[in-house]
Structure formats: structure tokens, C-alpha cells
Amino acid sequence: MGKKSVSSPLKWQIIGLLKSGDKKQNAIAKLLGVSPKCVSSTKKRYEETGTVSDRSRSGLESHTAVRKPLLTIKDRQKRYKWCKQRLNWTINDWSRVIFSDESNFEVFNRNSRVIVKRFKNEKFHPKFCIPRLQNGGGSAGIWGCISYKGTGISNIYTGRINQFVYINTLENNLLPSVELLFEQNDPWIFQQDGASAHTAHLVSDWFKEQNIEVLPWCARSPDLNPIENLWSYMDAKMVNTKVTSIEHLKEVLHKEWLKIPTEYVKKLIESMPKRVLVCYKAKGGHFKY
Known part of the structure; x- marks a missing residue:
């Protein structure tokens, strides 16, 4: 036998x-x-x-390493459970969510590629994924939010976001975005990741005072957040723009954010049921999005 x-x-x-x-x-x-x-x-x-x-390594081909956050076993389990709970959510359910995120853009484009040897079906194996790192100097950050109706009001900044800066962003950018993206008395849910500035007690108290429902979110899960695609979209639009200073970068970010097509944002929101299903089938692991 x-x-x-x-x-x-x-x-x-x-x-x-x-x-x-x-x-x-x-x-x-x-x-x-x-x-x-x-x-x-x-x-x-x-x-x-x-x-x-x-298998023989003769089947190896050169590919650019995929940059993905490192997922622990517990991370995968939580992602799997989160997706399982939302398998029946429709596009209508997801259209009630305001997705948010921050991203850093540098004055000089240094998005270097790392070439790895792997089989075609090994794209998302941990060995061939590079953790994404956020760097400081010579950069500007952008906070943005989206819903099914399009983009909200962005906040472009320099430096780090702490709980005080974040509350200021919520008051001056999120709340006006809600008025822009939803009719009065329409129900909505706010999504944010688990960054320390987002989950500070002061911020949690602010959400309670404002009676804002916050969508539970899994750590290291940018692939489940459709707004992540917007950063790649903006980066692609800016790749041929010669940015000469941080102030110039902030101007470019502001213009590119305003130019994002509403139809593109709608398609991103419409992708949520499939994202959840694919992540669920991957047992909470990385997936292509």
C-alpha cells in the first residue's frame, strides 16, 4: 500500500x-x-x-514579488470568521458602508520591484510576498473615504496621525462627507482599520458621542478594503508627474483625488461580495485584489 x-x-x-x-x-x-x-x-x-x-524547480519563472502584510494563523482565522459572517451581504448592504484609509505618497517615486523565482501558483505564498513599509521624510499623507456614491472629502497632511489629528479629520472631513454621500436619516456604517490612532479611547468616545456605528475590522486586511485600490489608481496616474516638493505633492494629491471617477468607485464597492467570498474560500489567506 x-x-x-x-x-x-x-x-x-x-x-x-x-x-x-x-x-x-x-x-x-x-x-x-x-x-x-x-x-x-x-x-x-x-x-x-x-x-x-x-516538483522540479525547472518550472520556475521570474515574477515581481507581491507586497502583502504578513498574516499570522490568528489573523487568518479572524478574517475567515469575519467573511463567513458577511457572506450574505449584498451590494445594497455594502453601499451603506463608508470605507476609509490613509496612504503615504513620496515626493520621488522609488517603487522598486523585487524579482523572485517561483511557480505561477505560488504568487501569494508568504515566501514570495514582501511586507509593505511606510516611510517618513519627503512624503505627504492622504486620508480619504468612499461609498457607493463616490469619494468623500479628503484630508492631505504631513507628519503622523495621532488620536487628536484623527478626531479633527473625522469632524472636518468625515462628517461633511456623510452629508455629501448620504441622504438625511439614511443609515450608514463607518469602516476604519485598527491603527492605534483609530482605536484610542478618545476616538472611541467620539464615535459614541456622535452615535456612529463602526464596522468591526480585521488586522492586516487591506485586500478587504476597496479604497486600497484607489491608492494604486492614484499612484498610476501620478507616475509620470514630476513632483518637486512636498507642497507640490499635496496639490497633486488633491487634484487626483477630485478626478477619481464615481463609476470606478461604484465598481470597487460592487466588488465587496466577491472579495468576501474569495477570502472565505482562501480560509482567510491572501487573495488577488
């Missing part, structure tokens, strides 16, 4: 558990229903080749 083949997804799960450091190899083998030898050999293959595949 031949030995049972262990699938690549299961082997990647072995690597994930090994990296988490929560369990020893024998415990992982028992948990996943594989032999201790399988765990050991998978670990060795990953350390030597950067993959868990048994």
Missing part, C-alpha cells in the same frame, strides 16, 4: 504552524493528521528551497 500524498496547502499549513512557534513538530503532526516525518521533511524542504513543492 503506497503512502498517502500530502497536499501543498496542507504543507503550507505546516509551515505556518512552525512559524507561529505555538506547537512542536509532533503536536503539529497530530493536529494535521500527518506523520512527524512529513512535518520534518516539509520543514527541511522549505528551508532549503523556499517552497514545499516536490
